Amino acid sequence: MYKLIDGKKLAHKMRAAIKEDIEGYKAASGKEIGLAVVLVGEDPASQVYVRNKIKACEEVGIKSYAYYLDENTAQARVEELIKSLSVDGKINGILVQLPLPSHLDSKKILELIPFSKDVDGFSAENMGRLCMNEPCLVACTPNGVMKMFESEGIELSGKNAVVIGRSNIVGKPMAMLLTNANATVTLCHSRTRDLKAKCLEADIVVAAIGKAKFITADMIKQGAVVIDVGMDRDENGKLCGDVDFESVKEKCSYITPVPGGVGPMTITMLMYNTYLSATRS
Numbered sequence: 001m002y003k004l005i006d007g008k009k010l011a012h013k014m015r016a017a018i019k020e021d022i023e024g025y026k027a028a029s030g031k032e033i034g035l036a037v038v039l040v041g042e043d044p045a046s047q048v049y050v051r052n053k054i055k056a057c058e059e060v061g062i063k064s065y066a067y068y069l070d071e072n073t074a075q076a077r078v079e080e081l082i083k084s085l086s087v088d089g090k091i092n093g094i095l096v097q098l099p100l101p102s103h104l105d106s107k108k109i110l111e112l113i114p115f116s117k118d119v120d121g122f123s124a125e126n127m128g129r130l131c132m133n134e135p136c137l138v139a140c141t142p143n144g145v146m147k148m149f150e151s152e153g154i155e156l157s158g159k160n161a162v163v164i165g166r167s168n169i170v171g172k173p174m175a176m177l178l179t180n181a182n183a184t185v186t187l188c189h190s191r192t193r194d195l196k197a198k199c200l201e202a203d204i205v206v207a208a209i210g211k212a213k214f215i216t217a218d219m220i221k222q223g224a225v226v227i228d229v230g231m232d233r234d235e236n237g238k239l240c241g242d243v244d245f246e247s248v249k250e251k252c253s254y255i256t257p258v259p260g261g262v263g264p265m266t267i268t269m270l271m272y273n274t275y276l277s278a279t280r281s
């Protein structure tokens with residue numbers, strides 16, 4: 001019998017704890033905590049993400065500063081804004097909502113965010129520190145997955161973990177976090193040979209592919225823990241994950257649903273990182 005890891009419930013619990021920590025910090029320091037959210041253009045999905053992030057800030061007591069820039073904003077203007085936020089004492093975290101319009105050089109813009117305010121954890125410095133297992137701001141989605149393991153008391157040390165997907169925002173930091181937690185990690189991607197055989201060896205499978213219901217029951221070992229990071233649409237346009245939940249669940253010890261699994265943890269970890277960055281400054 002499998003156990004469902006309820007990300008919505010865990011995120012709710014964690015946000016209440018973060019709110020309490022933030023209240024304590026504010027009372028002790030007399031300071032506010034500020035998160036700058038920069039959105040360029042009118043991409044509808046990005047607008048929803050930004051709205052949700054601002055709402056989460058209100059919920060936990062972080063002051064949000066939203067910067068809505070026109071779709072055609074010049075590179076120099078965005079750079080100027082990031083530079084000014086970087087030295088602004090009331091801003092503890094800077095988040096640039098991706099993707100940026102194609103005329104902008106995202107890499108150059110993101111590189112301007114100092115690592116201490118890089119609450120997304122995407123900077124080379126934060127990624128490098130993560131690789132070296134040093135204190136850093138960790139990318140929110142994989143860090144949320146680690147909190148799920150922790151909350152369920154899932155042992156990672158010595159386990160075989162397979163991470164499918166090697167993006168800089170999910171797969172790679174996930175593999176690093178699992179390595180740092182003493183799991184033996186295989187990081188798979190589109191060129192991996194015989195993915196099924198690799199998955200069948202895994203005690204823990206983390207799917208971050210972006211392909212609806214790609215992971216099927218025949219790829220999963222009996223009793224494995226399956227974490228579904230995917231946010232995809234099925235043939236009827238309904239939100240689903242990278243894992244074929246209905247068939248896979250019967251073989252798992254633990255599994256995350258989509259929606260209501262990893263998704264709610266991501267913004268929660270953003271709040272956590274903003275709090276951390278305030279306490280470290």
Ligand code: NAP
Nearest residue numbers: 141165166167170189190208209210229230231262263266
């Ligand atoms: P991405 O940058 O597109 O990366 C996808 C990865 O999957 C790539 O490494 C790719 O391999 C690999 N892949 C593609 N086809 C494959 C195949 N047939 N076999 C094995 N590996 C394959 O995606 P991402 O940004 O990491 O996101 C992944 C999924 O997570 C998406 O559904 C996204 O919406 C979701 N997501 C959810 C959250 C959340 O909060 N829940 C946050 C971020 C992302 P190559 O490198 O070889 O191309």
